[in-house]
Structures are given as structure tokens and as C-alpha cells.
Amino acid sequence: MKTFNEPILVTRPYLPSLEMYKSKLAEVWANQWLTNNGPVVRRFATRLAEVLDVAEARTSLFVNGTLALEIVYQALGLDTPGAEVITTPFTFVATSHALRRVGATPVFADVDLDTLCMTPESAEKLITEKTKAIVPVHVYGHPCDLDGFERLAKKYDLRLIYDAAHAFGVKVNGKSIADYGDASMFSFHSTKLFHSIEGGLLTFRKPELKAALERLKNFAIRSETECDNIGTNAKMNELAALMGECCLDVLPELISHRKAIYDTYAEVFEGQDNVRLLPRPEKMYGYEITHNYAYVPVLFKDFETRERVYETLKQYNIFTRRYFYPLLSDFEPYRTTTGATPIARQAADCVLSLPSYHGLDLADVRDVAKNILESVK
Numbered sequence: 001m002k003t004f005n006e007p008i009l010v011t012r013p014y015l016p017s018l019e020m021y022k023s024k025l026a027e028v029w030a031n032q033w034l035t036n037n038g039p040v041v042r043r044f045a046t047r048l049a050e051v052l053d054v055a056e057a058r059t060s061l062f063v064n065g066t067l068a069l070e071i072v073y074q075a076l077g078l079d080t081p082g083a084e085v086i087t088t089p090f091t092f093v094a095t096s097h098a099l100r101r102v103g104a105t106p107v108f109a110d111v112d113l114d115t116l117c118m119t120p121e122s123a124e125k126l127i128t129e130k131t132k133a134i135v136p137v138h139v140y141g142h143p144c145d146l147d148g149f150e151r152l153a154k155k156y157d158l159r160l161i162y163d164a165a166h167a168f169g170v171k172v173n174g175k176s177i178a179d180y181g182d183a184s185m186f187s188f189h190s191t192k193l194f195h196s197i198e199g200g201l202l203t204f205r206k207p208e209l210k211a212a213l214e215r216l217k218n219f220a221i222r223s224e225t226e227c228d229n230i231g232t233n234a235k236m237n238e239l240a241a242l243m244g245e246c247c248l249d250v251l252p253e254l255i256s257h258r259k260a261i262y263d264t265y266a267e268v269f270e271g272q273d274n275v276r277l278l279p280r281p282e283k284m285y286g287y288e289i290t291h292n293y294a295y296v297p298v299l300f301k302d303f304e305t306r307e308r309v310y311e312t313l314k315q316y317n318i319f320t321r322r323y324f325y326p327l328l329s330d331f332e333p334y335r336t337t338t339g340a341t342p343i344a345r346q347a348a349d350c351v352l353s354l355p356s357y358h359g360l361d362l363a364d365v366r367d368v369a370k371n372i373l374e375s376v377k
């Protein structure tokens with residue numbers, strides 16, 4: 001097994017050259033405008049709308065993805081007392097924390113083993129008269145069954161909000177994944193494929209929603225003398241937007257390097273039945289998918305094997321992540337939340353996210369993969 005001199009981390013943020021970022025800062029200094037919907041944030045918003053192919057009137061930028069979720073939940077009425085929302089326990093805590101913070105109760109449905117995304121079938125079984133919305137997650141950027149969820153939302157008159165934190169740049173039938181459901185949230189956290197240090201973007205179906213979202217992220221201030229709701233402070237600042245623009249400039253390169261990393265792992269793991277790389281099919285649910293290859297999740301045969309591999313790799317200076325483990329329903333605030341989810345549990349017990357980031361050498365990827373094969377024996 002190869003020991004790495006420098007640690008191989010599960011991820012590292014993409015950073016533009018210092019000179020480039022510094023030269024761009026001159027604009028901010030000249031404007032003397034740091035936050036509150038400044039010119040760089042506005043330009044970044046326009047560029048994002050173009051890249052995602054969504055009218056800018058159906059987008060809103062935020063300081064991070066968690067507050068974006070919280071605000072869209074509030075704007076779509078999930079803060080009504082007793083509201084239940086069907087979502088997945090196989091996600092990052094933010095998906096459900098944001099629900100709880102607006103007063104809604106998450107109810108956990110199960111996922112499928114190919115995508116680790118919640119399924120419409122599992123969600124449908126949990127719908128009651130208290131259900132107000134469905135919040136599926138495009139886990140690791142893999143699209144959910146979009147048509148299935150659309151049908152479900154229509155049939156029961158439910159709001160449909162996608163946690164698309166991982167799915168920036170993903171397309172379905174050539175159309176941006178941002179254009180599904182009532183709303184989608186993209187996270188621009190530094191650990192993501194595409195980032196703005198911290199940041200988040202909402203895309204939504206109805207442009208009428210924009211004014212409410214813009215107000216809620218700015219304390220719900222309506223005018224100098226009016227404030228008519230409980231808003232918060234969730235505005236993106238100019239320096240974050242500048243970083244976002246630097247990353248946007250190289251988005252195709254960011255995605256193609258992640259794809260090269262994914263393909264390298266796939267090559268080494270081919271034909272091995274004790275490590276299952278989650279597939280990235282070009283066709284699924286009847287549609288064509290353009291993936292972003294943001295993550296490299298693999299499944300082992302059981303919990304003990306996963307734990308052994310995770311610990312062994314550390315000894316060789318390789319740091320993978322048990323992403324997502326534990327299941328949300330095992331965290332203290334969610335323990336009483338109903339819903340049996342055996343497949344999500346199996347996924348949480350057996351999954352590892354492997355190192356993947358811009359600048360990671362493909363020869364190193366090959367060695368990491370070989371170490372995994374050795375440690376799984």
C-alpha cells in the first residue's frame with residue numbers, strides 16, 4: 001500500500017491565483033460597496049442565471065445554502081403550525097435543520113440503492129393531511145426521479161422543493177436541473193464543486209416569489225419605515241460574489257477534472273465486487289443526464305468493512321469521509337421522527353466519499369483506489 005507524504009483529503013477548495021483575486025478586489029475598493037446587493041453580487045446573479053439557463057427573475061442569491069432553504073420554506077408557507085414535510089434522512093443535517101427552524105416537522109422516507117436519493121414511492125406512503133411539502137435531495141448531484149416527484153406533488157397539491165446543494169451544473173435532457181419543482185437550492189460552500197467561499201442560490205418556478213425572498217433575506221424590511229414579517233440577514237457580500245465569479249470562469253474545467261477523477265476510480269474498481277462505485281448513468285428514469293461528478297461515493301458490503309477501510313486509509317495519509325453517516329434520524333433532534341428507512345440505513349453504514357478535488361493528481365487517485373482494494377481484502 002502506498003503511504004502519501006502529503007495528506008490526501010476528501011476535498012480541497014478550488015482557489016484562483018492570489019494575483020487574480022487581488023486584481024479583482026480593486027473593483028470593490030473602487031466601488032466602496034461591500035454588501036447589501038452591491039454591483040458584483042448583481043453581476044454574479046446575472047451570470048449565474050445565464051449559466052443555469054433560468055430567468056434572473058426566478059433566482060435569488062444568499063449568504064449560504066442553509067439560510068436559502070430556511071427562507072424558501074418560510075416563503076412557501078411551511079411555517080404553518082403542524083406542517084409536516086417529507087424528506088430524506090440520507091443528507092446533510094441542513095436539509096432538516098432548516099425545516100425545524102421554521103417550525104415544520106420532517107418525516108423521513110427511504111432512498112434507492114442506485115442513486116441514494118429519496119424515492120417518490122417511499123414518500124407517497126407517508127403523505128397525510130398534515131403534509132405540506134416534499135423535499136427530495138439530489139444526493140451527490142445525482143438527479144432524483146423528477147417526473148415521479150412532479151406527479152406526486154400535483155396529485156396531493158404539495159409544494160416541491162429540491163435540495164440541489166450538490167447539483168450545480170447538472171442537466172437533464174439538456175435542461176438545467178435548476179428548472180424543476182417549485183424551487184431548488186444550490187450551495188456554494190467552499191467544499192462544493194463550485195463555490196463562493198460561502199453562498200447559496202435559489203431558483204424557483206414563479207417570479208412572483210422573488211420579492212418575498214429578497215425581503216426575507218434583508219430582515220423583511222419593506223421600506224425605510226415598514227417591516228411586516230420576521231426576516232433575517234442572509235445577503236451575499238461582494239467578496240464572496242467575486243470568488244464565485246472566479247470559479248464560474250473555470251466551471252467547465254472544474255467539472256471535467258472531477259469527471260477524470262471519477263473515471264480513474266471507475267477504471268481501477270471495474271469488475272471488483274467488494275467496492276461498488278455509485279453509477280453515473282447517461283440515461284435514467286427515461287431521461288438523459290449530464291452529471292457534474294461532484295462526489296465519488298462508494299459502497300462496501302457492510303458496516304465493519306467500511307469502518308475498516310476508513311480507518312486503514314488514514315494510516316496511509318488518506319482521509320475519506322463517511323458522508324452521510326450517521327443518518328439524520330439517529331441525531332438527537334430527529335430521533336422521534338417517524339419513518340423506517342432500511343435502505344438509507346444500509347447506505348449510511350456502508351458508504352464512503354472518496355477524495356476528489358481540483359488539482360488532485362490522477363496518478364494519486366489511482367494509488368488511493370489501489371489502497372482501497374488492498375484494505376478491503
Ligand SMILES: Cc1ncc(COP(=O)(O)O)c(C=O)c1O
Pocket residue numbers: 064065066067091092094095137163165166187188189199200
Ligand atoms: C445536501 C446539503 N444540503 C444543504 C447544505 C447546506 O449548504 P450550506 O453549507 O451552503 O449552508 C449542504 C452543504 O453544506 C448539503 O450538502
